[in-house]
Amino acid sequence: MGANAAGPRLEEQWRDILSVHARTMCEIDRALHPHGLGASDFEVLDILASEAPEGGEHCRVQNLVGRVHLSQSALSRLIGRLEKEGLVERSVCAEDRRGVWVSLTAKGRALHADVLPLQRAALARTLNG
Numbered sequence: 001m002g003a004n005a006a007g008p009r010l011e012e013q014w015r016d017i018l019s020v021h022a023r024t025m026c027e028i029d030r031a032l033h034p035h036g037l038g039a040s041d042f043e044v045l046d047i048l049a050s051e052a053p054e055g056g057e058h059c060r061v062q063n064l065v066g067r068v069h070l071s072q073s074a075l076s077r078l079i080g081r082l083e084k085e086g087l088v089e090r091s092v093c094a095e096d097r098r099g100v101w102v103s104l105t106a107k108g109r110a111l112h113a114d115v116l117p118l119q120r121a122a123l124a125r126t127l128n129g
Helices: 003-035 039-051 061-065 072-084 106-127
Strands: 088-092 100-104
Touching (some): 039 100, 061 100, 072 088
């Protein structure tokens, strides 16, 4: 199959992916909004909860950049907002002063646990339905 013949089919598949993504993000935003979170906020909390399940552990901000669909500057602003709300803490890496660590606070861990079922239900509604 040549590139020209595959083009319209690939474009249609790409648009389908974008549509599913947009619907899913909107559904997650709607479900989490009453708790003061959006889909991207939850994604950061969820990664931190899975990376540091014991609490008190931390993750380098640089490691989050490739895992969330935000630019580095947008991620930094998001983390700053979560920190202001008392959900995460930032600290400087002792070995490399350029590195920044981020970890969930007890409040962030509790909120994540509260909203996790809401996020999973939103995923089920949009991806299974």
